Amino acid sequence: MTGTPVSRYEQLVAAGELRPDPEQASAARKLAALREQLVSQNGQGFFGKLLGKKTPPPRGIYMWGGVGRGKSMLMDLFHEALAIGEKRRVHFHAFMLEVHALLREERKKEIGDPIPPVAAQIAKGLRCLAFDEMVVNNSADAMIMSRLFRALILDENVTIVTTSNRPPQDLYKDGLNREHFLPFINLIEERLDIIPLNGPTDYRLDRLDGIEAWHTPLGDDATAQVREAFFRLTDYDPDDGNNVPSGELDLGGGRKLFVPRALKGVGVFSFKRLCSEARGASDYLAIARTYHSVIIVGIPQMGPDDRNEAARFITLIDALYEYRVKLFVTAEAEPSELYQAGDGAFEFERTVSRLMEMQSADYMALGHGTAD
Numbered sequence: 001m002t003g004t005p006v007s008r009y010e011q012l013v014a015a016g017e018l019r020p021d022p023e024q025a026s027a028a029r030k031l032a033a034l035r036e037q038l039v040s041q042n043g044q045g046f047f048g049k050l051l052g053k054k055t056p057p058p059r060g061i062y063m064w065g066g067v068g069r070g071k072s073m074l075m076d077l078f079h080e081a082l083a084i085g086e087k088r089r090v091h092f093h094a095f096m097l098e099v100h101a102l103l104r105e106e107r108k109k110e111i112g113d114p115i116p117p118v119a120a121q122i123a124k125g126l127r128c129l130a131f132d133e134m135v136v137n138n139s140a141d142a143m144i145m146s147r148l149f150r151a152l153i154l155d156e157n158v159t160i161v162t163t164s165n166r167p168p169q170d171l172y173k174d175g176l177n178r179e180h181f182l183p184f185i186n187l188i189e190e191r192l193d194i195i196p197l198n199g200p201t202d203y204r205l206d207r208l209d210g211i212e213a214w215h216t217p218l219g220d221d222a223t224a225q226v227r228e229a230f231f232r233l234t235d236y237d238p239d240d241g242n243n244v245p246s247g248e249l250d251l252g253g254g255r256k257l258f259v260p261r262a263l264k265g266v267g268v269f270s271f272k273r274l275c276s277e278a279r280g281a282s283d284y285l286a287i288a289r290t291y292h293s294v295i296i297v298g299i300p301q302m303g304p305d306d307r308n309e310a311a312r313f314i315t316l317i318d319a320l321y322e323y324r325v326k327l328f329v330t331a332e333a334e335p336s337e338l339y340q341a342g343d344g345a346f347e348f349e350r351t352v353s354r355l356m357e358m359q360s361a362d363y364m365a366l367g368h369g370t371a372d
Contacts, residue, residue, distance in 0.1 A: 041058070063161075072132055135171070168185050
């Protein structure tokens with residue numbers, strides 16, 4: 001690709017592929033400026049190392065905003081236009097899996113702090129490291145990120161460019177031992193320019209044209225529809241195979257929830273895993289805070305003997321609704337027919353109302369997070 005992030009962005013707007021957006025245009029200009037800095041320093045890092053001198057890296061960029069605000073698109077324009085060989089783009093989830101694997105190998109040597117050599121290994125032949133969707137869901141990641149990224153930026157002179165659905169101060173919010181994570185937030189604010197992309201328009205909704213949120217009855221057709229919604233929300237190419245990453249959500253107190261499919265803020269769960277097992281509001285709030293879109297498969301029609309499952313489902317929907325999570329499901333019946341008789345059936349009527357609202361265009365256009 002030729003051109004700068006700005007010229008490419010303007011070409012896409014002129015071609016009608018993007019709508020004019022002042023926040024996106026401003027972000028493109030800042031990314032273009034960073035590109036120029038990195039290109040102008042090309043080669044200085046190598047010769048500086050030969051001479052024993054360090055070339056301070058340019059300030060990085062942290063772009064944050066709700067789903068569909070164009071963060072990944074802008075990252076594409078930046079990374080493809082960055083005319084240096086010492087660059088890497090990786091999804092943050094995959095990067096942290098790699099980091100933990102490197103740390104395990106380094107600890108086997110039993111020769112001291114494993115963080116510096118791991119940072120050096122990651123930074124080898126690298127000047128710009130770009131991440132998609134920085135998110136911190138567990139204490140293991142939180143405990144190492146501050147020291148690791150300080151080593152990458154300050155010791156290895158790597159420029160970091162990342163996207164996230166949250167502002168820095170909301171990363172790992174309410175997480176276990178979060179005080180140990182706060183130095184990482186300070187590092188971001190000191191070393192990266194923070195660019196909000198948090199306008200009211202969710203451009204990714206255009207990709208869901210023709211895809212409904214509620215699919216019944218259960219079967220292959222319903223499954224195919226939510227699978228297509230997942231592909232569109234995550235930009236995942238089904239031709240890449242079935243290697244969609246799974247995830248593990250930290251529920252606190254040493255408890256973890258396995259997420260069968262998790263990518264770019266979209267989580268896929270079974271009804272059985274969420275509502276047939278003993279779970280409470282805190283579990284559901286952890287899901288709602290972490291994922292901007294949730295797909296639930298296999299919701300059954302419930303009767304009087306399923307009152308516990310129905311009660312958990314009520315609590316789950318309350319949490320998703322509070323955080324304005326986009327919901328896609330496969331179900332045995334329409335919302336009004338899911339739970340018509342049994343303890344709590346009257347309370348379930350409010351859940352039916354919320355489920356209907358959550359399918360509306362107005363609700364789908366809301367940004368992820370609580371309204372306050």
